[in-house]
Amino acid sequence: MNIIALIIIGAAAGFIATRVMKLETDIPTTVAIGIFGALIGGLTLRFLLMVTGWMSGFAGAVLGAMALIWLWRRYVAR
Template sequence: MPVLILIVIGAAAGFLATRFMRVQTDVPTTIAIGIGGALVGWGILRFLVSVTGWVAAFVGAVLGAVLLIWLWQKYVSR
């Protein structure tokens, strides 16, 4: 079951990532990109949370806010 969930989440993440980065790939490559990205992102976040605790949450919040501001400036405020 966890493998199936990883494939589904990886496919969705890969699809979104390839659309955000404007990359045209086939379905297996898109799924592989998503699964790889999920594993790398999970590892980085696990490491940050275990090492820094609340500081990682703060950094994540700042990065999330910066991302939202960038998206808003790029797509909404035109």
């Protein structure tokens, strides 16, 4: 169940992050950005998850995905 939840939350977070960052990607890339962003955001914002619940985990996933997009644009896509 955790893997399915990670994919669903990651897909939603990736979709929001790519729209906020104005990045046009295909669906698998959007989902991958969201999943890896969820991992990054989940690790860095774990203490918020304990304090405020699952909503902070979603916010962390979106912020992590946005950070991943920023890093990719900064260092990879030239």
